[in-house]
Amino acid sequence: MSQSSSIFQKKSKEKAFDRDHRKVINFNIAKYNAAVPGGQEQFADLNLARERAKNLKWKAIEVLDQTLENFEANITKRGAKVIWCEDARQANEAILEICKEKNCKTLVKSKSMVTEELHLNDHLAKHNIESVETDLGEYIQQLDGEPPYHIVTPAMHKSREQIAQLFAEKLGTDPNDSAEQLTLTAREKLRQKYMDAEVGVTGANFLIADIGGIAITENEGNARLSCSMPKTHIVVAGIEKVIPSLTDLALFWPLLSSFGTGQRITSYSTVVTGPRQEGETDGPDEMYIILLDNGRTKMLANEKAREALYCIRCGACLNACPVYKNIGGHTYNTTYSGPIGSVITPHLKDMKEWKHLSHASSLCGNCTEVCAVKINLHELLLENRHEAVEEGYAPVVEKISWKLWKTAMLKRGMMNIANGNMKTSFINAVAGAWTRNHSKLKFPKESFNEQWKEKNKK
Ligand code: SF4
Structure with a gap:
C-alpha cells in the first residue's frame, strides 16, 4: 500500500465518523443543491x-x-x-x-x-x-x-x-x-x-x-x-x-x-x-x-484520460459525490479532490502512488450525471483502475485472490466443496475490513446448486 493510500484510509475513517463535520457539509451542500436548479433554468x-x-x-x-x-x-x-x-x-x-x-x-x-x-x-x-x-x-x-x-x-x-x-x-x-x-x-x-x-x-x-x-x-x-x-x-x-x-x-x-x-x-x-x-x-x-503543463501533456497523450482536460472546475461533481460528502476535501490530500481529483491526480502525479483514489467511489455515476461538460467521470475512474492493473500496480494479495476466485467460479465441484457455514466463516474472516463497519455476511446453508437440485426433486 502506498503512503498516500494509508494516509487516505486513516483520514477517511476519522472523517466518516465525525458528526460535526458531516453536519456543516450537509448544510452547505444543501444550500448549493437548493440554488443550482434556479441557475440552470436560464438554459432552454x-x-x-x-x-x-x-x-x-x-x-x-x-x-x-x-x-x-x-x-x-x-x-x-x-x-x-x-x-x-x-x-x-x-x-x-x-x-x-x-x-x-x-x-x-x-x-x-x-x-x-x-x-x-x-x-x-x-x-x-x-x-x-x-x-x-x-x-x-x-x-x-x-x-x-x-x-x-x-x-x-x-x-x-x-x-x-x-x-x-x-x-x-x-x-x-x-x-x-x-x-x-x-x-x-x-x-x-x-x-x-x-x-x-x-x-x-x-x-x-x-x-x-x-x-x-x-x-x-x-x-x-x-x-x-x-x-x-x-x-x-x-x-x-x-x-x-x-x-x-x-x-x-x-x-x-x-x-x-x-x-x-x-x-x-x-x-x-x-x-x-x-x-x-x-x-x-x-x-x-x-x-x-x-x-x-505539470503533467497535462501526459494526460493529453492518453486517449481516454484526455477527456478530463475538458473540466471547467465548477465543483458540481464534488457536491454530488457520496464519498466526498462523507470524507470531505482534505482527506484526499491532493490539490483537486472529489471525483475529478480522483481522475486526474494519478495522471498529473503518479499512478502507483495515487491509484487508490480511483477506488474512492461508489461508481453510482452521479458525478457524470451532474458534470457541466459531461465528462464520463465514473468511467474514467474505472479506466484508472484498469490502467493501474495493466501497469502492474495491483497488490499481490489482490492478484492471488482474483485468481482463486476465478478458478473456483469456473468449477462447480470447487464451489460445492464448502457448505454455507464454512463459506460464512471464511468470507467474514477474509473480509475483515468490510465486517468492521458492516453487519456480517451470511450465506445460506446449501449452495445454489444444492437448492436447485432439491427444488427439482420436489
Ligand atoms: S462537474 Fe465536471 S466540470 Fe465540474 S468540476 Fe467536476 S469534472 Fe469539472
Whole structure:
C-alpha cells in the first residue's frame, strides 16, 4: 500500500465518523443543491448546452498546440509576456524571478487552484515575500493555515461560528461577530494589502485563443483588484484552460456559474487582454502569463484520460459525490479532490502512488450525471483502475485472490466443496475490513446448486 493510500484510509475513517463535520457539509451542500436548479433554468435546453460546451473543449484540446500558439500570438501583440513552464519548479522560479525584479515584498493573489498545485505561497514565503489570499474563503483558510477544502468554496467545511472564533484568535475581533461583520473585517485588512502590493497574481477561468485574453469570473471583485491595482500582473493557468473564441464565453460563463454556485452569472466577469495600453488610465504596467503543463501533456497523450482536460472546475461533481460528502476535501490530500481529483491526480502525479483514489467511489455515476461538460467521470475512474492493473500496480494479495476466485467460479465441484457455514466463516474472516463497519455476511446453508437440485426433486 502506498503512503498516500494509508494516509487516505486513516483520514477517511476519522472523517466518516465525525458528526460535526458531516453536519456543516450537509448544510452547505444543501444550500448549493437548493440554488443550482434556479441557475440552470436560464438554459432552454440544458443538455444541449452541456454537449456544446463539451464539443468546444474537445475542439480546443484536440489541437491544443495550435490553440495555445494562437492565444500566445494574440496576447503578446498587446505587450503581455507568455512563459511556458513544464512543471511546478519552473513556474515557481519564473514567478520568483519576476517578483525579485520588481522588488516585491507583498503580493496579492486571487483564488487560483493552479497556484495551490505549485504551493506558491510557501515558495514565496521562503524568499520573504508575503503572498496574501484575497478571496474571502481562501483568506479564511490562509488564516487557519489550511489548504482549500473545495475547488469553488475553499472554506465550505467551516461554520460561521468557527470562522468568527478564528478571526477572534488571529485578528482580535469579537467571537460573536456576524457574517457581515466578519466580511467587513476581511475587507478592511485586504484593502491595505492591495495598496501595498507590487505584484498581483490571478488564475484564469479561461484562456481565449482568438483575441488573446484571460477570462476571470468571481463574486467579490478581489480578482479584478488583484490584476489592476499592482503595477505587475502575473496570470498562472494550466494549458487546458484554453477555449477557441471570445464568443464561447456566452456559453461557458453561465454554465460555470450555474453549476458552480447556482447563479445565472457571477457578480464580476472580467476579460483582460494585456497590460495597460497607451492612453488607458487603468491596469498594470506589465502582464505575464505562466502557462503550466505539470503533467497535462501526459494526460493529453492518453486517449481516454484526455477527456478530463475538458473540466471547467465548477465543483458540481464534488457536491454530488457520496464519498466526498462523507470524507470531505482534505482527506484526499491532493490539490483537486472529489471525483475529478480522483481522475486526474494519478495522471498529473503518479499512478502507483495515487491509484487508490480511483477506488474512492461508489461508481453510482452521479458525478457524470451532474458534470457541466459531461465528462464520463465514473468511467474514467474505472479506466484508472484498469490502467493501474495493466501497469502492474495491483497488490499481490489482490492478484492471488482474483485468481482463486476465478478458478473456483469456473468449477462447480470447487464451489460445492464448502457448505454455507464454512463459506460464512471464511468470507467474514477474509473480509475483515468490510465486517468492521458492516453487519456480517451470511450465506445460506446449501449452495445454489444444492437448492436447485432439491427444488427439482420436489
Ligand atoms: S469534472 Fe465536471 S462537474 Fe467536476 S468540476 Fe469539472 S466540470 Fe465540474
